[in-house]
Amino acid sequence: MPHWGMVIDLDKCTGCEACVVACRTENNIPIAGEEQTAKGRQINWIHIERYWEGQYPNIKARFLPVLCQHCDAAPCEGVCPVYATHHTPEGLSAMIYNRCVGTRFCANNCPYTVRFFNFFQPAWDAPLDRALNPEVSVRPNGVMEKCTFCVQRIEQAKLNAKMENRELKDGEVKPACVQACPTRAMYFGDLDNPESEVSRKAESGRAFHLLGELGTKPSVIYLKEADE
Amino acid sequence: MRERICVIFDEPEEARRAVQRLLEAGVNPADVTVMSSEPHLEAGEFIPETRRTLIGYFSLAGGVLGAIAGLSLVYFTSHAYPIVTGGMPLVPPLTTGIVMYEMAALGAIFFALARMLWEARLPRWRAVREDYTAELADGGVLISIKSGGEVGQEILREAGGREVPS
Amino acid sequence: MNKLMEQPTNNLTNERINRDLLAPVLTTSWRFYVVVAISGAIVAWALFAWGWQLYHGIGVSGKRRPEFWSLYITNFVFWIGISHAGTLISAILRVTGAEWRRPVTRCSEAITVFALMIGAMFPIIHLGRAWLFYWLIPYPNERLLWPNYRSPLMWDFFAINTYLTGSLIYLYLPLIPDLALVRDKARGWRRGLYSVLSLGWRGTQTQWQRLEKAVSIMAVIIIPVAVSVHTIVSWDFAMTLNPMWNSTIFGPYFVVGAIFSGIAALILAMSVLRRVLDLEDYIQPKHFNYLALLLLTMSLLWFYFTFAEYLTVWYANEPAEMAVFWSKVWGPYSPFFYTMVCCCFVIPVPILAFKKLRRIPLITLASALICVGMWLERFLIIVPTLAAPRLPFNWRGYSTTWVELSITAGTFAYFVLLYALFTKFFPIVAVWEFKEGLRHEAKARARSEAVPVAAD
Numbered sequence A: 001m002p003h004w005g006m007v008i009d010l011d012k013c014t015g016c017e018a019c020v021v022a023c024r025t026e027n028n029i030p031i032a033g034e035e036q037t038a039k040g041r042q043i044n045w046i047h048i049e050r051y052w053e054g055q056y057p058n059i060k061a062r063f064l065p066v067l068c069q070h071c072d073a074a075p076c077e078g079v080c081p082v083y084a085t086h087h088t089p090e091g092l093s094a095m096i097y098n099r100c101v102g103t104r105f106c107a108n109n110c111p112y113t114v115r116f117f118n119f120f121q122p123a124w125d126a127p128l129d130r131a132l133n134p135e136v137s138v139r140p141n142g143v144m145e146k147c148t149f150c151v152q153r154i155e156q157a158k159l160n161a162k163m164e165n166r167e168l169k170d171g172e173v174k175p176a177c178v179q180a181c182p183t184r185a186m187y188f189g190d191l192d193n194p195e196s197e198v199s200r201k202a203e204s205g206r207a208f209h210l211l212g213e214l215g216t217k218p219s220v221i222y223l224k225e226a227d228e
Numbered sequence B: 001m002r003e004r005i006c007v008i009f010d011e012p013e014e015a016r017r018a019v020q021r022l023l024e025a026g027v028n029p030a031d032v033t034v035m036s037s038e039p040h041l042e043a044g045e046f047i048p049e050t051r052r053t054l055i056g057y058f059s060l061a062g063g064v065l066g067a068i069a070g071l072s073l074v075y076f077t078s079h080a081y082p083i084v085t086g087g088m089p090l091v092p093p094l095t096t097g098i099v100m101y102e103m104a105a106l107g108a109i110f111f112a113l114a115r116m117l118w119e120a121r122l123p124r125w126r127a128v129r130e131d132y133t134a135e136l137a138d139g140g141v142l143i144s145i146k147s148g149g150e151v152g153q154e155i156l157r158e159a160g161g162r163e164v165p166s
Numbered sequence C: 001m002n003k004l005m006e007q008p009t010n011n012l013t014n015e016r017i018n019r020d021l022l023a024p025v026l027t028t029s030w031r032f033y034v035v036v037a038i039s040g041a042i043v044a045w046a047l048f049a050w051g052w053q054l055y056h057g058i059g060v061s062g063k064r065r066p067e068f069w070s071l072y073i074t075n076f077v078f079w080i081g082i083s084h085a086g087t088l089i090s091a092i093l094r095v096t097g098a099e100w101r102r103p104v105t106r107c108s109e110a111i112t113v114f115a116l117m118i119g120a121m122f123p124i125i126h127l128g129r130a131w132l133f134y135w136l137i138p139y140p141n142e143r144l145l146w147p148n149y150r151s152p153l154m155w156d157f158f159a160i161n162t163y164l165t166g167s168l169i170y171l172y173l174p175l176i177p178d179l180a181l182v183r184d185k186a187r188g189w190r191r192g193l194y195s196v197l198s199l200g201w202r203g204t205q206t207q208w209q210r211l212e213k214a215v216s217i218m219a220v221i222i223i224p225v226a227v228s229v230h231t232i233v234s235w236d237f238a239m240t241l242n243p244m245w246n247s248t249i250f251g252p253y254f255v256v257g258a259i260f261s262g263i264a265a266l267i268l269a270m271s272v273l274r275r276v277l278d279l280e281d282y283i284q285p286k287h288f289n290y291l292a293l294l295l296l297t298m299s300l301l302w303f304y305f306t307f308a309e310y311l312t313v314w315y316a317n318e319p320a321e322m323a324v325f326w327s328k329v330w331g332p333y334s335p336f337f338y339t340m341v342c343c344c345f346v347i348p349v350p351i352l353a354f355k356k357l358r359r360i361p362l363i364t365l366a367s368a369l370i371c372v373g374m375w376l377e378r379f380l381i382i383v384p385t386l387a388a389p390r391l392p393f394n395w396r397g398y399s400t401t402w403v404e405l406s407i408t409a410g411t412f413a414y415f416v417l418l419y420a421l422f423t424k425f426f427p428i429v430a431v432w433e434f435k436e437g438l439r440h441e442a443k444a445r446a447r448s449e450a451v452p453v454a455a456d
Helices: A018-026 A034-038 A151-163 A176-180 A197-202 B012-024 B055-080 B093-119 B125-130 B134-138 B150-158 C014-026 C030-056 C071-082 C086-095 C099-125 C130-136 C152-185 C189-197 C205-238 C250-276 C285-316 C319-329 C334-346 C348-353 C360-387 C402-425 C431-450
Strands: A004-009 A047-053 A060-066 A085-087 A093-095 A186-190 A220-223 B005-009 B032-036 B141-145 B162-164
Touching: A004 A197, A018 A047, A018 A176, A176 A186, A186 A197, A197 A220, B005 B012, B005 B150, B012 B032, B012 B141, B012 B150, B032 C205, B055 B093, B055 C205, B093 C152, B093 C205, B125 C189, B134 C014, B134 C152, B141 B150, C014 C152, C014 C402, C014 C431, C030 C402, C071 C099, C071 C205, C071 C250, C071 C360, C071 C402, C086 C099, C086 C152, C086 C205, C086 C250, C099 C130, C099 C152, C099 C250, C099 C285, C099 C402, C099 C431, C130 C152, C152 C189, C152 C205, C152 C431, C205 C250, C205 C360, C250 C285, C250 C360, C285 C319, C285 C334, C285 C348, C285 C360, C319 C334, C319 C360, C334 C348, C334 C360, C348 C360
Parallel strands: A004 A220
Antiparallel strands: A004 A186, A047 A060, A085 A093, B005 B141, B005 B162, B032 B141
């Protein structure tokens, strides 16, 4: 059984936000509007954080794509009283929208603050309301949601392989963000397979976990910028 | 003669002496009921209780049963549909302990209540109509003896009580 | 002891006690209707606000990312804290045989029950899908899914359930003889109602014995339950990884805060009751004096815990924790922080410590301030931590809305309403316990007069 994981090479990230747009389109993420976004009620399963490094004039813009880290010891999972979030055998931290009653405890206990809540009934401006992805359920008002590693694409790839009576190939599953990245800064694959690209990248000396000191065992591995 | 006689005493000490005399005269303690609107137990019982209370033991048993119920609830329902969360074991001893603790307290409370009601013979709404007087609300001690209380009747009247219709 | 503390209990006859203590039940003054009308109107407005929130979504209550919890959980912790007034105080005083407890046990137990009912509403009000709250209850269901006992919210469920059941029983048991008393004194529909409620109590010797035994057992059980309830409420926060939440001190810190605010609420209730229901001869200055001393102790303990909490965070100097620390001490939340310190410590301590100042109006003022301060404390525990998560990109300020404020105000009104109704239907001072106390007192006095004391 695979253990899905992602590697993000920060050296290659230009902060173009193509992944953000791809994710919104793929996963039916509602449009919050200007006013609600200013109040912090927008939903971005993946978002690019920009920060500055160095002093003027040697100043550098750095970009950090942040998405659900799919922690193996996820702090968000244990606190849900109704099992709306749990860990799958394939290493995904899964959300079951139907079970969620909206305590928002999981969001409070996520050290990465990558869980999002539907504070209102989700809405799309025309014509986006006609462009919803039929593979992904639309989440109702009062329910928690977050990055799924595009579980619908994982399942589709597994099904394709099964139909063709073969093993799943490395790099066959591509979440929307990975597919959309113009600089190929993101990699997705099986962390349990030592031959996979993500496993090899994860062994790099540049590899680190976001807030690794918390011991949450994330499945997202960052590669820091190379020294110049 | 009437089946039952009810006599009210203004002073608990008078009532105490009257009960003493009744018992000395051979009246069956089971036929005598002493009632009051406030407890007059600081000087001891009017009639020696034959049955000791078991509320404490029941409460303890309720606590043990509650803890077992809590453990079973957590263990069996968690295993009926095992779901992995946060890298934790399915039934972690520490968190299960909390549920067991609360269930133990709940069991102890319920068993103590149930046993108390049983021993105090509550609820018994009919008894109030048959063997009681609302006058008791103003104080005093009411002594009532059941049938065959010819001797008792005599004693109670002599002791200075006021007979009331029950 | 100063003159105020002398007790004019000698002239209290049985008849007068019955008349005074049952008067609120058997007669109704215009004040009762005014209180019910005003508090009822506020409650109705809060219900409308809640309906608004159910229809539109949690967003109208001001919550946002990262402040997923705010005033509702503040109110939850606050009210559960207030509920420790009662049962815990009354149980401790009963177990330790403090005779002066008698006139205050009933009104403190009632505070517990109502504060707990109101506190327990908030986890439901704050749910994103409140109509599915019953999914937290462990019962065999068609979803074949039982709740997750590893979640602190489930511990909350069990703890509050046990505490509410326990304190209802603990309130009801000593009430039975008083219900029988009202039954005997009442006429008409009241007589029928109290006949049923008093379970056919006649006050036989066995009944009294069993009742006192059961009450003393309940008192012993309810103390550890009350301690566990607020400990578990604190664990909602302490179990997380968040800065200034993940703290081992939270259990006792919350319990101390709960008892602190609980006593303050009890004193407030007592000073209102004695004025409104003419109970000056029953709820006396000495009761305020004793409770004020207890309140002083808790105020000092509260300060000790708060100091320890902030000191350890400051000295360890971890960046994530310090961000929250500074936002409270010097940042946008500092006005609330210093108001809290003034309300909980700086102003009450001198009032409660000096005998000259320890008088009913000032004690009441201190209690009111403490209630405000403790509400702010809960707010300061919840919002600043959420406003400054570990990744600084997510920091964001918080502002509330009319919906949240209306529901908050509504619960205070709801408490007043429930309490007013309770005093209407049940004697707020335990009649039989009070009479029993008078007899004990008389006996003690007779004994002390018989034996010459060296001090004389």
